[in-house]
Amino acid sequence: MMKNSKNTISRRQFVSNAAALSAFLILPRHVLGGRGYTAPSDQVSLGFIGAGRQGLSLQKSFLPQEQAKIVAACDVYDSKTAHFCKQVDAYYAARSGQSAYKACAPFHHFTELLDRKDIDAVVIATPDHWHAAMVVRAAAAGKDIYCEKPLSLTIAEGRAMVNAVAKHKRVLQTGSMQRSRPEFRQTAELVRNGLIGDIKNIKVSIGGPPVPYNLPEETVPADLDWPLWLGPNDYVHYNHQLNPVIGDSIWGRWRDFKGLGGGDITDWGAHMFDIVQWALDMDHSGPVEITPPNGKDVQHLTMRYANGVVMTHEDFGKKHAIQFNGTAGTIEVQRGKLVTQPENLIAQLSGNLPKRVYHSDHHHADFLQAVKKRSKPVADVETGHRSATVGNLANIAFELGTPLRWDPEKERFENNNAANGLLSRKMKADWAV
Known part of the structure; x- marks a missing residue:
């Protein structure tokens, strides 16, 4: 049968065209969109x-x-x-x-x-x-x-x-x-690998608990939805220090007041208690005893873990810092600074140590990678909850002024109804969880 040359192509032409099309389809993205191009998908x-x-x-x-x-x-x-x-x-x-x-x-x-x-x-x-x-x-x-x-x-x-x-x-x-900064990752690995021996005590130098709201009332700006800012909370009057305008030199002070934040105990505590939790491998647990200061035999709020490690909320001369004291050395860490005794401890981290922690060099990139891979990031939800819990436990002990026993598995206080009553708070029905 005669082939129609205008409407048909030879098998050789078909294979050639298909190969060319295939080559186009598998071109790398940087060829199509420039070096570094990331497809919207x-x-x-x-x-x-x-x-x-x-x-x-x-x-x-x-x-x-x-x-x-x-x-x-x-x-x-x-x-x-x-x-x-x-x-x-x-x-x-x-x-x-x-x-x-x-x-x-x-x-x-x-x-x-x-x-x-x-x-x-x-x-x-x-x-x-x-x-x-x-x-x-x-x-x-x-x-x-x-x-x-x-x-x-x-x-x-x-x-x-x-x-x-x-x-x-x-x-x-x-x-x-801080989990994505080298000085804190190194601290966790030094402690976990026993390079300062058994931990005797830990001192966490941060500020104190929140206070009752005491700012004077001011007129609400026209473009601020104050009821929505309050959201789950009962009404408190507006003051610009709670929500400063862009360019104001102050940070919003809502964290200073009960019902809005947990003071420095949960603000910087969410950083410093978090590193203690990480170093002690307690990301799914927490302390079992919390004792507030009494001005006598207990000078600082003191927490004890089930393994016997004691942590105090104590100013040891460095602001927003942690001091780990072990039987064979010490570590003092704060942002951008890690000091150890003996001095050569950090060098030992380059060796083949058995215990390593999650390595993240960029907290926000780590989140995006976890989203793509459907994996846990360096500070996943359970980790964040447990670290925040330490600060919340401290604030409850400060408020009640009495020693408390905590069950990290049940997340309940032992034989203390007043303390268990502070595990939650009143929230407006529309926003309850």
């Missing part, structure tokens, strides 16, 4: 909940990450949302070479942001009294979560967050970023 779409000072700090960490793209933000302070999105759009415009670029969608209410199906993960940088309500709802909405420290305002809220993340198979990274 490989990027994690981020929505920010909280666009204030800490949100802007996290923005600077996530923007350069090629594996992520910030697509939305919300805040109860409309001017903060607008400022945040303007910065995001300017960054992507400069990077893409486009003079006009709109990438960041502004929202007022976080539930509207959670409704967006194209958002893969959220970054929560709000006051602590909102964390649990937001994390539980973000997990139910199918979002992975980066949530600032301390993870929870109460122990019961922390457990609710752990349960929600597990139920919905989400990834959560707690913002305890």
